[in-house]
Amino acid sequence: MPRPKVLYNVGMTADGKVVTAAGDSRISGEEDLKEVHRLRAEHDAVAVGINTVRKDDPMLNVRLVEGEDPIRVVFDTECSIPLDCRLVRTARDIPTVVLCAEADPGRVEKLEKRGVKVEEVGACEDGVDVERGLELLYDMGVRTLLLEGGPTLAWSFLKRGLIDEFRVAVAPVLVGGSDALTPVEGEGFPRVDLGVGLELKRVERVGRDVVLWYEVSGSAADLASEHEEARGRSS
Ligand SMILES: NC(=O)c1ccc[n+]([C@@H]2O[C@H](COP(=O)([O-])OP(=O)(O)OC[C@H]3O[C@@H](n4cnc5c(N)ncnc54)[C@H](O)[C@@H]3O)[C@@H](O)[C@H]2O)c1
Numbered sequence: 001m002p003r004p005k006v007l008y009n010v011g012m013t014a015d016g017k018v019v020t021a022a023g024d025s026r027i028s029g030e031e032d033l034k035e036v037h038r039l040r041a042e043h044d045a046v047a048v049g050i051n052t053v054r055k056d057d058p059m060l061n062v063r064l065v066e067g068e069d070p071i072r073v074v075f076d077t078e079c080s081i082p083l084d085c086r087l088v089r090t091a092r093d094i095p096t097v098v099l100c101a102e103a104d105p106g107r108v109e110k111l112e113k114r115g116v117k118v119e120e121v122g123a124c125e126d127g128v129d130v131e132r133g134l135e136l137l138y139d140m141g142v143r144t145l146l147l148e149g150g151p152t153l154a155w156s157f158l159k160r161g162l163i164d165e166f167r168v169a170v171a172p173v174l175v176g177g178s179d180a181l182t183p184v185e186g187e188g189f190p191r192v193d194l195g196v197g198l199e200l201k202r203v204e205r206v207g208r209d210v211v212l213w214y215e216v217s218g219s220a221a222d223l224a225s226e227h228e229e230a231r232g233r234s235s
Pocket residue numbers: 009010011012017018019023024025027048049050051052053055056075076077124126127128129130148149150151152153154156181185
């Protein structure tokens with residue numbers, strides 16, 4: 001089934017964290033944030049997991065550069081997105097889609113009254129069925145998706161071979177913290193040779209940050225089935 005092309009983009013400290021243990025995620029410098037807004041404008045949709053909505057209350061719009069807002073998508077297993085978050089409060093002006101595994105009809109009504117489109121796509125072991133969710137976005141006309149995290153949702157995409165490109169802005173700061181999250185969390189692959197291989201496409205200095213732009217090497221679908229086979233062989 002066709003799905004949108006997915007770019008996973010994050011801001012990371014030089015010691016590999018995307019948020020401090022205390023919850024501060026203001027990592028990218030000003031110039032990189034502008035680039036992130038440019039990327040948003042170039043993509044049909046931008047997606048985050050529900051924890052990112054709860055922690056950051058993001059807008060996910062284009063405001064630091066000229067350009068059109070993408071459709072905003074939230075992966076929200078139980079359709080628990082707060083009614084007073086900024087995404088819901090601005091859903092009448094910027095298309096906003098909540099993908100959930102199942103939803104209480106009363107909750108759906110409350111969200112839809114506020115302009116949010118709620119789609120029940122079913123569940124997978126991690127939450128919302130990501131493959132079905134991506135197919136549905138494709139059917140809605142979304143051909144390119146900017147995945148902005150967080151790292152739990154990113155693992156769900158990565159292990160299924162659903163990330164095509166990875167862009168990381170490395171900020172010149174060390175924060176430590178054994179509980180501070182890294183770009184991809186979840187269970188992780190057991191061996192390095194089972195990890196998703198990347199090919200470095202570009203390195204650029206963006207303001208004070210260094211941006212690394214990778215392509216997933218080989219087709220993501222082939223990689224996913226290779227991983228499945230290898231995991232089967234190793235267990
Ligand atoms: N520095 C950065 O670039 C950056 C980017 C994004 C988020 N963050 C930070 O990351 C933190 C949030 O990340 P997180 O990993 O806790 O949460 P997340 O945003 O990845 O959301 C995870 C939640 O989404 C829901 N979900 C629905 N379907 C899912 C699926 N198929 N797979 C996985 N989860 C699914 C589940 O309830 C799950 O707990 C925040 O502190 C935020 O500030 C940093």
